[in-house]
Amino acid sequence: MINISLNTQTVLVGVSMGIVVYYVIKRMRYRLPPGPWCIPFVGHYTVYSSLEVHRKVTELSKIYGPVVRLCFGSTTMVFLNDVEVVLEAMVKKKADFAGRPKIASGEMVSEGGKDIIFSTYTPTWKFHRRIAGKAIRHYLQGDLLENMIQNSMEEFLVKMAQEKEPFSVKNYVDRMVFHQLYTICFGEKRPIDDPEIEELLKLDDDIIEDFGVGVLEDIFPYLKDIYPTAKWKRMTDKMNRIMDILRTKFKQHVDTIEPGVNRDFTDSLLIARQEAENERDEAALEKLDDTHLIQTISDIFLAGVETTRFTMDWFVYFMTKHPEIQSKCQEEIDRVVGMERPSMKNRDNLHFIEACIFETLRLGNVAGVGPPHMTICDSQVGGYDIPKGTIVFINFWALHHDPKYWKDPEKFDPHRYLDDNDKLKPGKPDSWLPFSAGRRVCLGEIIAKPEILLMCANLLQRFEISLPDGVKPNLEPKMTGFGVEYPSEYRIIVRQRVVR
């Protein structure tokens, strides 16, 4: 008995020593980025349990430099906090940082990485990104996008004009965006109170609200198998319901698609599958199963809806808060567009509004620290080693508030982007990356920018937006996981400028 216990003790001590030596040797091989000390296996609890992860990490980067290493549970995470290191990692280092880690919530949402956002850097991911990119570009042909936006906005604008009491603009803006993305994905224009879209919006809102600081299962993944939290179960149920709706829409498309007709994004994906079938391209066909295609639709729908609607919510918020800037936008619309409906042909001349949208994308922190990246090989950034398999976040908030690039960073100032003649300065502004950069750059940027511009121009042409008398704007943003921020709900009043 004594012998067995001694042996067990010896083995345990030996294994523990072995683990410690392994980690010490592993660490010595690399020059890892700096970061504060933490309790082993618990990690930097005060950072990952906070909704303000982006602000906390920015504070730490003032001490440790632009590349900061932290532990969430026992997992090492690296945060990139200035534009030089972000561009070095995401662009200069080509695909080194283009992987995605398997995180429990991502795996759940993407049915095991079968989508674009959560799938790691593989030939299958590249293939689906290419097909989805082609399907999105379909909308940029002719006046498809413009007509779709005008159609889906009109009824909402008419209804807004009928509001007699102060009302929540978010109710309208969020629905406009939902209806637009629904039309892009499924072709149909639905009534403004359509129960299916209402259900999708509610499910999406519930998930955002619930996700809050994130789920424990992302830090301690084994929990979901042995004792899932109530939050995890709720999120899984809601996500399953969203996927059921998307599956039904997909099936309807499979049953009704006609040769030579491309009604929408879903049809574009089915046409890609049909082409692979015609060419007997077995390798492509393998990747084009129903699950992968439905997951791509879900990405466009969810990635597109949240970011776009929060950007619109922020835009209206800033316009309400700065009436003088709102008036300047309206002067520009009156001068460039007149009484006609704002359209794509005006795009190159709406410099001031575009500058306001740039500033909204900088200050409205809709991407937070973005979805996590992962190194697919040993690499380096900012002079530090980043071993293969390290999770890496871009702290967009830090980039967009970096005092090296932004004078008075908290101030909403569209003039930052304009030259002396009030024309947009050429090129992308420095340290401005709301759509990220490199291999994983946002797939929807080419559609999001004109969509947002047209919505903003339509809205401000039609209405003067203000707070009810005596009401001050609520400055406290609401926050959800990964540092995403959106404005608190508030009520506005509108005065019609143009009657149609």
Ligand code: HEM
């Ligand atoms: C204001 C609007 C938007 C903003 C600010 C935005 C921002 C972003 C950001 C920051 C990322 C993460 C990039 C990274 O991992 O480094 C991303 C990814 C993505 N976005 Fe957007 N986005 C917007 C609208 C859209 C729209 C409208 C769509 C679809 C039509 C879309 C589709 C996607 C997809 C599919 C990805 C994943 C790309 C990948 O992992 O390869 N986004 N977006």
